[in-house]
Amino acid sequence: MRYLLLFNLLCVTTITLAQSNTISGYVRDRETGESLIGANVFDKSTLKGTTTNHFGYYTLPLSYSEVHLVFSYVGYLPIDTLINLNGNVELSIRLIPQSMLDEIVVTAEEDLVDMPQMSRIGIPVDQIKSLPALAGEVDIFKALQLMPGIQSGSEGSSGLYVRGGGPDQNLILLDGVPVYNASHLFGFFSVFNADAINNVEVIKGGFPARYGGRLSSVIDISMKEGNNQKLKGTGSIGLISSKLTLEGPLKKEKSSFIVSARRTYIDILARPLIKATTDGGETAGYFFYDLNAKVNYTFSDRDRIYLSTYTGDDKAYARSKDFYISDNTRYDYKDEFGLKWGNITSAFRWNHVFTPKIFSNVTATYSKYQFDIFQEYYNKSTTPTETTEDSGATRYFSGIHDLALKTDFEFTPHIDHQLRAGASAIHHTFNPGILAYTASNDADTTLGSSKTRGLELATYFEDDWTISKAIRVNAGVHFSAFNVNNIWYQKVQPRINARYLFDSGLAIKASYATMAQFIHLLTNSSIGLPTDLWVPATKNIKPQYSSQVAIGVAKNITKTYEVSIEAYYKDMTNLIEYSEGASYLDPQKDWQDKVSTGNGVSYGTELLIQKKTGRFSGWIGYTLSRTERTFPDLNFGKTYPYKYDRRHDVSLVGIYKLRDDFELSATWVYGTGNAVSLPEERYAGQGQFNGGPGRPTYYFYDELLYYPSRNNYRMRAYHRLDVSVSKTKKKKWGQQTWSFGAYNAYSRSNPFFMDIGYDRSGNKKFKQYSLFPIIPSVRYNFEF
Structure with missing residues (x-):
């Protein structure tokens, strides 16, 4: 490996001496000043070029004097320009948005055929907003679930299971900051407000060396920077939530801001009904909120800083209070039960252009996730002579928070080489689960695992190398190390992507x-409950490792269709699961004593056909796959199917722009039923309870269930149709859009879980429980 690095450095030095003229700059939206991520910049005569990075910056070293450059980005009018190169040229471009999109594409980055990167997906946010949504609530994660290789967990869930991996194996980044729990409403919505998002990119395999820390995917989400030209606002009112976004310049062309907020109001609408039915003594509710904010300032052509933050919380609660009078004594009591969880992320970024060929980004981040389950009570008895009070509380809380520093460099010595290098440090603090008791008449008690730091x-190091017109390679190495309780783990992780392009x-x-x-x-849990615990690798629990190999083909059919087929094989080691019968509700036991360790494997084939142009656009996705787990302490050590192993997964997506102001969209999904453990036999059992000396012995009869293996049955296949129609109308102050839709349009009773129930004759049977029938939605959106 070290010889390869020395060879690359020698090549870089030679190339640098041979090249001197560089065109560099930023590509932005003309109306808002927003950076355009992944915009194409290429020389029309040689068809060589590059794309803008996550900050809209590009650099293009060239050896000849006259250049015919083309700047293009999906949904924008391209710009052609002729340049005479007598030295370095700084050229920033403002692209004009098209009033009506003649072309809608799924990937907003490089052409799928041209780039060496495999297993990479990007969906424009405007297209995400056009798709049908559960209760009208636009959700980025549900749009990603429509892509091959990415599955949902259960009905309505926003969870992502990528190529057989678990939800913890997704590196979810918001402006470069890890988000540890991306679920609202117990997993039915994600925490990402589409109105505050600029770009979404997913990598399922063939990971570039710059990413690390997770096994299955990288979900890189960039927040908007804010309009640096004028004040602008957007908002919407729906059945369960409303949101508002404001953005504008702090100093025109130099600085801008964006603030976006969203809140549900199920609790507010339900409160009068609950009080009316309980004589005002009880109340209950649930709500969640999000708040995104970002500011940036351009000091010069070479320096720009960004400060962004996100905070969001979910809270479910139930409160009651009452009193009664007996024997001249008044008894008052009240109690509250609650469950709350949420994230806080913050990022400070500094971009600096050392030379036209060297771009750097330094990022300092903070991330926190915590959940609390709490119950409080208060009792009071009052007599004519005295008052007695008693109170107490029980609280179970867990979480993780990080402090991190990262620096990245991009060096483009030659049009055929783009080098990246960087380093990072993350300080983790884990709270694996603590149960605390407090009582007015007793000593406080605390149980659970101790806080751990890592x-x-x-x-x-990474090199994107165009060897020839036919051959392009992205190769690199990622090295990571982890220290916990004075124990070190380290891993060298080589990465390579290669592409061969035929003349056809x-x-x-x-x-x-x-x-x-x-x-x-x-x-x-399968539904995104916040009781999930983040824990570190330890002396007894080793880090997770994976290796993945993939091969595929891609082709553009005219300029209308894009087809890709990929086959992959992935193995995973040191996965953990709760042992049989264990859960987080046993705080007297350390979490390391409640888990089993095993391995996993996943392999399959993915097909994606996209229609890219015209008033009708969309895609067909199909996945054929198998995912298995093997744990020595589970299922008698035998291999069993992963709960979310699906043999077949199909998605059909269509968006039809009937007129400039009228749009129809629909999605249909089909998936093999999830694996589930069901008993095959039952036996009558007998037990006894000895009441103690002088007390009788009680006998009871119970039923013993025999499970032949883990996940031995399949639930029924899942399929669903969602539809949406939207009408936009121009107003003097801006525009308004009414959207109407239906989730599960033909009201399919899809399985949510299965249990043992009874038929009408009282006989036991397996019973399927469904969650969502047809759910209509209406939403009003406005823009000013």
Whole structure:
């Protein structure tokens, strides 16, 4: 490996001496000043070029004097310009949005055939907003679930299961900050407000060296920067939530801001009804909120800073109070039960252009996730002579928070080489689960695992190399290390993506990547409950490792269709699950004593066909896959299917722009039923309870259930149709849009879970429970 690095450095030095003229700058939206991520910049005569990075910056070293550059981005009018190169040229471009999109594409980055990167998906946020949504609530994660290789967990869930991996194996980044719990409403919505988002990119395999820390995917989400030209606002009012976004310049062309807020009001609407039915003594509710904010300032052509933050909380609660009078004594009591969880993320970024060929970004981040389950009570008895009070509380809380520093460099010595290098340090603090009792008449008690701290270090080197017109390679190495309780783990992770392009336009691609993950998620729920616990690798629990190999083909059919097929194989080691019968509700036991360790494997084929142009656009996605787990302490050590193993997964997506102001959209999904453990036999059992000396012995009869294996049955297949129609009308103050939709339009009774129930004759049977029938929605959106 070190010889390869020395060879690359020698090549870079030689190339740098041979090249001197560079065109560089930013590509932005003309109306808002927003950076355009992944915009194409290429020389029309040689068809060589590059794309803008996550800050809209590009650099293009060229050896000839006259250049015909083309700047393009999906949904914008392209710009052609002729440039005479007598030295370095700084050229920033403002692209004009098209009033009516003649072309809608799924990927907003490089052409799928041209780039070496495999297993990469990007969906424009405007297209996400056009898709049908549950209760009219636009959700980025539900749009990603419509792509091959990405599955939902259960009915309505926003969870992501990528190529057989678990939810903890997704590196979810918001402006470069990890988000540890991305679920609202117990998993039915994600925490990302689409109105505050600029770009969404997902990588399922063939990971570039700059990413690390997770096994299955990278979900890189960038917040908007804010309009630096004029004050602008958008908002919407729906059945369960409303949101408002404001953005504008702090100093025109130099600085801008954006603030976006969203809140549900189920609790407010239900409160009068609950009080009316309980004589005012009880109340209950649930709500969640999000708040995104970001500011940036451009000091010069070479320096720009960003400060962004996100905070969001969910809270479910139930309160009651009452009193009664007996024997001349008044008894008052009240209690409250609650469950709340939420995230806080913050990022400070500094961009600096050292030379036209060297771009750097320094990021300092803070991330916190915590959940609390609490119950409080208060009792008071009052007589004519005295008052007695008693109070207490029980609280179970867990969480994780990080402090991190990262620096990244992009060096483009030659039009055929783009080098990246960087390093990062993350300080983790884990609270694996603490149960605290407090009582007015007793001593306080605290049980649970102790707080643990860990240090994660990483560095990487990456080269995107165009060897010839036909051959392009992205290769690199990622090195990471983790320290916990004076124990060190380290892993060298090589990565490579390669593409061979035939003259016919058919591209063959292959990739190999190894990944290391030093944190685990302990979960015994399928619906995104916040009781999931983040825990570190320890002396007894090793880090997770994976390796993945993939091969595929891609081709553009005219300019209308894009087709890709990928086959992959991934193995995973040191996965953890709760042992049989264990859960987070046993705080007297350390979490390490409640888990089992095993391995997993996933392999399959993915097909994606996209229609890219015209008034009708959309895609067809199909996944054929198998995912299995093997744990020595579970299922008698035998291999069993993963709960979310689906043999077939299909998605059909269509968006039809009937007129400039009228749009129809629909999605249809089909999936093989989830694996479930069901008993095959039952036996009558007998037990006894000895009441103690002088007391009788009680006998009871119970039923013993025999499970032949883990996940031995399949629930019924899942399929669903969602539809939406929207009408936009121009107003003097801006525009308004009414959207009407239906989730599960033909009201399919899809399985949510199965249990043992009874038929009308009282005989036991397996019973399917469904969650959502047809759910209509209406939403009013406005823009000013």
